[in-house]
Amino acid sequence: MTVRSTCYRSPVRSLRVDAARNRAQLLAAAADEFAERGLDASVADIARRAGVAKGTVFRHFATKDDLIAAIVLDRVEALTASGERLLRADDAGAALLEFLHIAAEQRQQRDLSFLHGSATTDGVARAQGRLTATVDALVDRARDHGAVRDDVTGTDVFLLMCAPNYVTGYVPGAPPDLWRRYLAIIFDGLRPQGAHPLPVPPPS
Amino acid sequence: MTVRSTCYRSPVRSLRVDAARNRAQLLAAAADEFAERGLDASVADIARRAGVAKGTVFRHFATKDDLIAAIVLDRVEALTASGERLLRADDAGAALLEFLHIAAEQRQQRDLSFLHGSATTDGVARAQGRLTATVDALVDRARDHGAVRDDVTGTDVFLLMCAPNYVTGYVPGAPPDLWRRYLAIIFDGLRPQGAHPLPVPPPS
DNA sequence: ACCTGAACACCGTTCAAGT
DNA sequence: ACCTGAACACCGTTCAAGT
Numbered sequence: 001m002t003v004r005s006t007c008y009r010s011p012v013r014s015l016r017v018d019a020a021r022n023r024a025q026l027l028a029a030a031a032d033e034f035a036e037r038g039l040d041a042s043v044a045d046i047a048r049r050a051g052v053a054k055g056t057v058f059r060h061f062a063t064k065d066d067l068i069a070a071i072v073l074d075r076v077e078a079l080t081a082s083g084e085r086l087l088r089a090d091d092a093g094a095a096l097l098e099f100l101h102i103a104a105e106q107r108q109q110r111d112l113s114f115l116h117g118s119a120t121t122d123g124v125a126r127a128q129g130r131l132t133a134t135v136d137a138l139v140d141r142a143r144d145h146g147a148v149r150d151d152v153t154g155t156d157v158f159l160l161m162c163a164p165n166y167v168t169g170y171v172p173g174a175p176p177d178l179w180r181r182y183l184a185i186i187f188d189g190l191r192p193q194g195a196h197p198l199p200v201p202p203p204s
Numbered sequence: 205m206t207v208r209s210t211c212y213r214s215p216v217r218s219l220r221v222d223a224a225r226n227r228a229q230l231l232a233a234a235a236d237e238f239a240e241r242g243l244d245a246s247v248a249d250i251a252r253r254a255g256v257a258k259g260t261v262f263r264h265f266a267t268k269d270d271l272i273a274a275i276v277l278d279r280v281e282a283l284t285a286s287g288e289r290l291l292r293a294d295d296a297g298a299a300l301l302e303f304l305h306i307a308a309e310q311r312q313q314r315d316l317s318f319l320h321g322s323a324t325t326d327g328v329a330r331a332q333g334r335l336t337a338t339v340d341a342l343v344d345r346a347r348d349h350g351a352v353r354d355d356v357t358g359t360d361v362f363l364l365m366c367a368p369n370y371v372t373g374y375v376p377g378a379p380p381d382l383w384r385r386y387l388a389i390i391f392d393g394l395r396p397q398g399a400h401p402l403p404v405p406p407p408s
Numbered sequence: 409a410c411c412t413g414a415a416c417a418c419c420g421t422t423c424a425a426g427t
Numbered sequence: 428a429c430c431t432g433a434a435c436a437c438c439g440t441t442c443a444a445g446t
Contacts, residue, residue, distance in 0.1 A: 019410060043439060053412045058440060152389070159375065160386065163367040171363065171407050181404040182364065185356070188400055189393025196392055200385040203375050223429060247420060257431045262421065 023060050025050040031071055039068065069121040076127040079103055083134035093147025096138045097187060100161060104179045107165045132158050149195040153202045160186055227264050229254040235275055273325040280331040283307055287338035297351025300342045301391060304365060308383045311369045336362050353399040357406045364390055
């Protein structure tokens with residue numbers, strides 16, 4: 001059985017042509033508007049940019065948060081794909097580091113500071129689950145390779161993944177790749193050399 | 205000459221008794237409301253909780269952001285005081301680590317996730333400047349003590365300071381001290397042992 | 409089946425009228 | 428000098444009316 005309960009589920013076939021076009025333009029307009037004005041860009045502006053009426057936004061996305069979630073979902077899935085590709089790399093340590101670079105670059109490119117955040121749909125939760133599984137695998141390989149300390153889990157790395165962008169997010173005239181500095185520091189903290197025991201067990 | 209241009213400057217003498225009381229109750233009510241409902245608790249609710257009319261809020265704080273800034277300012281100054289006290293500790297490395305513990309605990313206690321954030325008044329900027337200077341001194345001492353790597357600055361530590369709370373902020377059923385785990389990992393990244401060269405120079 | 413735009417509730421902010 | 432509450436502009440969301 002094909003699930004079709006909600007209209008904002010994700011790329012679904014059997015949308016009327018105009019509806020499909022509107023949905024796509026809405027997502028593009030929202031991504032641009034959020035990138036320019038931040039998350040409190042108004043739904044009215046997004047609708048105008050997409051060339052539809054305000055009501056149409058809410059036909060496709062029940063809520064502004066659902067619209068945000070749809071965008072986040074795309075990014076999370078793209079990142080998962082990158083991670084899965086890197087699982088086949090030779091150097092497991094370098095693969096994990098490159099994954100973290102890709103994650104940070106993606107978040108830098110178009111303001112994705114809202115990966116962490118309030119907009120959590122079931123779909124996003126599931127996608128984050130798949131991403132976590134991928135990060136788990138990357139970390140396991142890196143650990144076997146001696147590139148990551150024994151007491152660090154995939155969930156730890158998943159959580160720390162967003163920190164470099166967060167940390168540099170509010171530095172006024174920061175160069176766009178300042179996050180590299182803090183990723184390097186944090187990654188040094190993940191290495192086995194000179195690791196001190198951790199005071200609290202990992203979550204979930 | 206005493207500056208008295210704006211009314212929301214900070215604890216200022218020569219407020220009428222009722223005004224001073226209202227201001228204090230407003231700050232307390234706002235802190236509580238923000239802690240409970242997050243930063244988009246409504247000004248109306250805050251006014252009701254403080255027992256004043258909505259208009260009174262804007263007499264004391266020109267803007268909702270200025271109200272937030274006034275609270276943030278208190279916390280930043282308290283943290284600066286803790287840092288200055290720790291400058292007189294024997295073990296400079298332990299002092300820096302304890303400072304970071306105090307910072308994280310303060311942020312955990314009442315949701316201070318908005319230290320970083322949009323609410324930046326001149327007053328907050330100045331207070332953050334003083335806090336940065338204090339962190340600089342703590343880091344310099346720790347570096348001289350061999351507890352922190354040579355290529356890390358006070359600004360680096362200032363920026364990384366908030367990461368442990370951020371990282372754990374969105375973990376659903378997280379124990380309230382989970383931040384300790386990520387502070388430990390990041391602090392290991394700040395140590396001289398096994399440090400790899402950093403790819404980008406520090407900011408400002 | 410989908411789109412539109414008027415209407416609603418809510419929110420931050422302003423300000424004339426009060427004491 | 429300060430407080431009050433009605434009024435305003437704006438925003439997310441709903442929905443009856445259209446195609």
